[in-house]
Amino acid sequence: xxxxxxxxxxxxxxxxxxxxxxxxxxxxxxxxxxxxxxxxxxxxxxxxxxxxxxxxxxxxxxxxxxxxxxxxxxxxxxxxxxxxxxxxxxxxxxxxxxxxxxxxxxxxxxxx
Amino acid sequence: xxxxxxxxxxxxxxxxxxxxxxxxxxxxxxxxxxxxxxxxxxxxxxxxxxxxxxxxxxxxxxxxxxxxxxxxxxxxxxxxxxxxxxxxxxxxxxxxxxxxxxxxxxxxxxxx
Numbered sequence: 001x002x003x004x005x006x007x008x009x010x011x012x013x014x015x016x017x018x019x020x021x022x023x024x025x026x027x028x029x030x031x032x033x034x035x036x037x038x039x040x041x042x043x044x045x046x047x048x049x050x051x052x053x054x055x056x057x058x059x060x061x062x063x064x065x066x067x068x069x070x071x072x073x074x075x076x077x078x079x080x081x082x083x084x085x086x087x088x089x090x091x092x093x094x095x096x097x098x099x100x101x102x103x104x105x106x107x108x109x110x111x112x
Numbered sequence: 113x114x115x116x117x118x119x120x121x122x123x124x125x126x127x128x129x130x131x132x133x134x135x136x137x138x139x140x141x142x143x144x145x146x147x148x149x150x151x152x153x154x155x156x157x158x159x160x161x162x163x164x165x166x167x168x169x170x171x172x173x174x175x176x177x178x179x180x181x182x183x184x185x186x187x188x189x190x191x192x193x194x195x196x197x198x199x200x201x202x203x204x205x206x207x208x209x210x211x212x213x214x215x216x217x218x219x220x221x222x223x224x
Contacts, residue, residue: 006128007121010178014120015113018173041183049187060187061128061137066120070145070180071152072173074205078213097186097198104186 002057009062013041017067030088031076034069035096041068042100046107119174123148127179141184142201148180149205150212157216162223 017037024033045064049056073096080089131140155171158164189198 003125003128006124010121010124011117014124014174014178015117017120017177018113018116018169021173038182038186042186045183045187046190049191057128060183061131062124064183065127065181066124066178068182068184069173069177070182070185070201070205071148071176072180073182074149074209075152075156078206078209096182100182100186101190101198104183104190108191 002053005054005057006062006065009058009064010066011062013063013065013067017041017069031072031092034072034076035092035099038068038073038096039099039103043103043107046104046109047111049108050111115169116174119170119176120178123175123178123180127181137184138188138197141181141188142197142204145180145185145201146204146208148176149208151179152176153209153212154216154220157213157220161220 020037021033024036041064044067045060048059048064051059073092077089077093080086080092127140127144130143131137134140134143152172155176159168159172185198185201189195
């Protein structure tokens with residue numbers, strides 16, 4: 001049963017992430033789309049974490065887990081660093097983490 | 113879009129299963145993120161060198177992005193406050209990509 005809730009959340013979160021990222025790629029080659037989904041997803045997981053087990057699996061593990069991505073975030077930073085775009089890499093690294101942490105904190109505050 | 117959804121669902125179910133197999137979500141998410149970074153680094157080189165575009169959506173924005181989670185890291189770093197977890201995930205991720213990406217570039221040859 002838990003697996004079903006995780007799968008349902010991921011079936012929505014994954015394609016939504018991809019659609020938002022593709023939309024931002026129309027305007028920029030910089031990873032703004034991933035920044036936006038990671039920030040929104042961090043807020044969402046903070047806001048919905050205190051829930052019943054099923055809702056936790058649906059929203060936190062399934063939806064927010066699949067909506068946000070760690071692999072793309074790390075690869076973007078590493079490739080920017082390799083291309084000697086050090087400023088871009090550092091802005092992405094620290095900007096995403098600081099804003100992501102603040103977003104999760106805000107979500108927890110609003111939920112409690 | 114359907115391939116992104118299928119990949120995201122499978123990736124999220126693997127992440128969930130790691131959280132069940134390991135003592136808690138914390139090491140589960142850490143393992144999922146490290147494995148996801150390693151696989152995404154390898155797939156990126158494989159697809160670029162071999163010109164494989166057919167499985168790209170299923171494997172990269174689908175499976176690898178669904179397996180890894182940014183929101184899981186920001187949330188775990190805050191509740192309770194544990195920035196050590198954040199640094200641990202970052203350091204292991206960068207070590208992983210710094211090993212897997214060059215090795216993949218060395219051993220995955222361009223198909224002639």
